[in-house]
Amino acid sequence: MPPVLANYYLTYKCNSRCTYCDIPVKPENIPIKEVAPEIIIENLHALKRLGVKVVDFTGGEPLIYKHLPVVLKEAKRLGFFTSVANTGTLYPEKADSLRGLIDDLKFSLSTIDTDFYKTERGINGFAKVIESLKIAKSLGERPSIIATATPQSLAGMEDVIGLAQEMGVVVLLGPVFDFCDNELLQKEGIAEIHRLAKYDNVCVNWAFTQFFLDGGNNIAKPRCKAISSTIVVSPDDHLLLPCYHMHDERLKIKHEGGRSNLDEIWHSTHVQKRKAEEGSWSFCQGCTIWCYFEASFLWPPDKYFLLNLKSKWRWGNEKLKQLVEQKSGLCLTRKLAGDKDKIMKAISTNPLNSPAAKPTAEIIC
Numbered sequence: 001m002p003p004v005l006a007n008y009y010l011t012y013k014c015n016s017r018c019t020y021c022d023i024p025v026k027p028e029n030i031p032i033k034e035v036a037p038e039i040i041i042e043n044l045h046a047l048k049r050l051g052v053k054v055v056d057f058t059g060g061e062p063l064i065y066k067h068l069p070v071v072l073k074e075a076k077r078l079g080f081f082t083s084v085a086n087t088g089t090l091y092p093e094k095a096d097s098l099r100g101l102i103d104d105l106k107f108s109l110s111t112i113d114t115d116f117y118k119t120e121r122g123i124n125g126f127a128k129v130i131e132s133l134k135i136a137k138s139l140g141e142r143p144s145i146i147a148t149a150t151p152q153s154l155a156g157m158e159d160v161i162g163l164a165q166e167m168g169v170v171v172l173l174g175p176v177f178d179f180c181d182n183e184l185l186q187k188e189g190i191a192e193i194h195r196l197a198k199y200d201n202v203c204v205n206w207a208f209t210q211f212f213l214d215g216g217n218n219i220a221k222p223r224c225k226a227i228s229s230t231i232v233v234s235p236d237d238h239l240l241l242p243c244y245h246m247h248d249e250r251l252k253i254k255h256e257g258g259r260s261n262l263d264e265i266w267h268s269t270h271v272q273k274r275k276a277e278e279g280s281w282s283f284c285q286g287c288t289i290w291c292y293f294e295a296s297f298l299w300p301p302d303k304y305f306l307l308n309l310k311s312k313w314r315w316g317n318e319k320l321k322q323l324v325e326q327k328s329g330l331c332l333t334r335k336l337a338g339d340k341d342k343i344m345k346a347i348s349t350n351p352l353n354s355p356a357a358k359p360t361a362e363i364i365c
């Protein structure tokens, strides 16, 4: 099976400092410079030749890369499904230039408490995220919220779900993975995620939570297909092997006569040899870095494959509901089935309800 996904790191720079992510502060990342959009566009053509279907433009904070609209435009012209996750802190000033170019637009948000937001993400960004969600909806986008559950944020997730239901957006809820010695959820935490998964607008990848409970990747019988399913490109134009998070190899991409050799590198004997070993290195033991597992679970058919399909089905239905609500103004969402006090708390602390930011008809369904 050809690779389906590209995790395209446009920059390692970021204006946030999340407790569970070291991308912008990792010493090796700091001197890395971004490349011109023409280089990225040549790589997009190579990704097309490789058979990639989805390009996730990521970072760092991808909106820091000033040519993002140009590369997104070309990605759309080439027929890719485009995906961008961002914090929402820079979106308001870029929203017009990005309009209609992102198929899966996601804003990261794990709390509705402004102080906790600052503690978790290192900046005072909560109000901007809400503003971004409102702007995105007003421009006809159908954004989602990525809610990363940590031992500290899990208790507030019902409030995030309440906010998402109120705004008519989908919540992609998942557990934090071990990346920079951050604290992980225990099995009770995963049970809580499964409880929350039954609420409207919530999407949990059950394959991933099961994999988490099963102890993650087992190097004796690897389930990771990071190299075969996913192409990872760095901001300074290297193919990263085997994945961004644990790359021990950076292969420089060459450009000649307007053509990138990214596809040739991927087909090389060396990369194919590493592909045969994917998931079996010692650093892969217990890995749960979800950025590679959704695509890894696309084959072969096993319990993770089936749970992944079930999760995709749910996601498809939730996004369809979002589309119908947006087009028709109908309200198809069953508001939080939790106790009324919690709903009231979520609503009363939601900035949308403050007089300065009166909710508008197109936001509240």
Ligand SMILES: C[S@@+](CC[C@H](N)C(=O)[O-])C[C@H]1O[C@@H](n2cnc3c(N)ncnc32)[C@H](O)[C@@H]1O
Pocket: 014, 020, 021, 023, 058, 059, 060, 061, 062, 085, 086, 087, 107, 108, 146, 148, 175, 176, 177, 178, 179, 180, 182
């Ligand atoms: C690496 S960020 C890049 C995009 C952007 N900077 C953002 O935070 O939305 C992509 C997503 O990965 C999530 N993430 C980062 N570190 C993580 C970890 N250790 N476990 C789970 N999710 C993580 C972020 O919360 C974000 O939703």
Ligand code: SF4
Pocket: 014, 015, 016, 017, 018, 021, 022, 023, 024, 059, 060, 061, 087, 121
């Ligand atoms: S905003 Fe994204 S890239 Fe920046 S520190 Fe947080 S998770 Fe990492």
Ligand code: SF4
Pocket: 217, 224, 225, 226, 242, 243, 245, 246, 278, 279, 280, 283, 284, 285, 287, 288, 289, 292
């Ligand atoms: S198991 Fe994890 S660390 Fe190993 S290659 Fe896959 S994603 Fe990377």
